[in-house]
Amino acid sequence: MPKGRWRDRFLFSLETSLGVLGPHRSTLVALVPILVGGRDEGLFAPATAFSRERVQSAFVEAVAGATDAPRGADAASLGRALDLVHLSILLLWLLDRSEGQRATARIVAVIRRVLPAFSLAYRLRVLRDLVRDLDEVARQAFYRPATASRAGGAQ
Numbered sequence: 001m002p003k004g005r006w007r008d009r010f011l012f013s014l015e016t017s018l019g020v021l022g023p024h025r026s027t028l029v030a031l032v033p034i035l036v037g038g039r040d041e042g043l044f045a046p047a048t049a050f051s052r053e054r055v056q057s058a059f060v061e062a063v064a065g066a067t068d069a070p071r072g073a074d075a076a077s078l079g080r081a082l083d084l085v086h087l088s089i090l091l092l093w094l095l096d097r098s099e100g101q102r103a104t105a106r107i108v109a110v111i112r113r114v115l116p117a118f119s120l121a122y123r124l125r126v127l128r129d130l131v132r133d134l135d136e137v138a139r140q141a142f143y144r145p146a147t148a149s150r151a152g153g154a155q
Contacts, residue, residue, distance in 0.1 A: 006066035007115040010082050013062045014108065017055070017086060018093060025101075029094055036091075044142055052142060059083040068119070074128060077135040084138050085111070 001009055021028065028035070035043045043052065060079030069075045089111075093104040121127050 001062060001065070003067065005068045005119070006063040006070075006078070007119045009062035009066050010059065010085075011108075011112055011115070013058050014086055014089065014111075017090070018104070018108075021090070021093075025094070032094055035094075049143060055086075056080060056083045059086060070122070070128070074132070077132050078122070080135045080138060081131045084134060 001012060034041065037045075039045065040047075042048070056079070059082045060076050063069055063079035063082065064075040070078055089104065089107060092107060093101055096102075096104045098104075118127075122131070
């Protein structure tokens with residue numbers, strides 16, 4: 001991964017992921033019902049957590065190893081939140097019916113355009129708190145046992 005700002009490293013990781021999966025898109029599209037199947041099967045099953053964590057670690061490293069990495073736990077939190085963006089884009093890519101997946105390319109271009117402003121705004125506590133909350137929600141949804149919940153949260 002190239003040295004540089006977290007936003008550039010995130011884009012590199014995102015585009016690498018799409019590039020690596022690209023040749024397998026037709027197979028993956030056919031497997032979408034299985035990939036996002038029930039709680040105990042597919043990409044989000046407990047048995048496949050190791051795979052999600054491996055991919056997620058690439059996005060955490062993209063942020064933590066950046067020249068402008070946030071301090072402390074915020075680097076990992078931002079990396080995991082960016083992995084959520086990555087997962088969202090992969091789902092869009094798998095479902096994208098536009099010719100040559102133009103819609104996916106467009107959303108990546110939009111993210112590329114917005115990231116400089118986001119990285120500046122990320123210095124504000126309110127945005128860092130939002131990212132931490134998104135990270136916690138994703139961790140509860142995808143990485144913790146279904147019985148885990150925070151005090152005051154919905155079960």
